[in-house]
Amino acid sequence: MPxxxxxxxxxxxxxxxxxxxxxxxxxxxxxxxLMALRGQDLVIDASKVERLGTQCVQILISAAATWKDEMAAFTIAEPSDAFTSGLQVLGLTPQAIIEKEVAQ
Structure with a gap:
């Protein structure tokens, strides 16, 4: 794979x-x-994020759940201040996305 x-x-x-x-x-x-990377252990590098929208947060939550269901690793590495702040506005943390600790 290239x-x-x-x-x-x-x-x-x-x-x-x-x-x-x-x-x-x-x-x-x-x-x-993300779909192209499905099935692989995945490290999400969030270090360059400057703006984070709700739709993309939902996609990351869904991806984390999919990876967990498929028993593949899914981690978020080096979240930028903007990434972390964007999550905090929604009452989330990078760890909460990974652990699927959001209200259902």
Missing amino acids: RKSNKATSVEGTIFALPQVLDLKAATPLTEK
């Missing part, structure tokens, strides 16, 4: 770097990229 510029393989799994802007326009490409 390597793309936004991912690399590591000991912990495939690293997927989130784009700077995760708004409504980014939702469909984010879904498509």
Whole structure:
């Protein structure tokens, strides 16, 4: 499989770097990229995120649940201040996404 510029393989799994802007326009490409990585241990690099929208948070929550159901690793690494702040507005943390500790 050819390597793309936004991912690399590591000991912990495939690293997927989130784009700077995760708004409504980014939702469909984010879904498509995550689906292409399905089944692999995945490390989400959130270090460059400058803006985080609710739709993309929902996609990340869904992806984390899918990875958990498929017994593959899904982690969020180096969340930027903007990523963490965007989650806090929604009452979430990076760990809550991974652990699926959101109100159903």
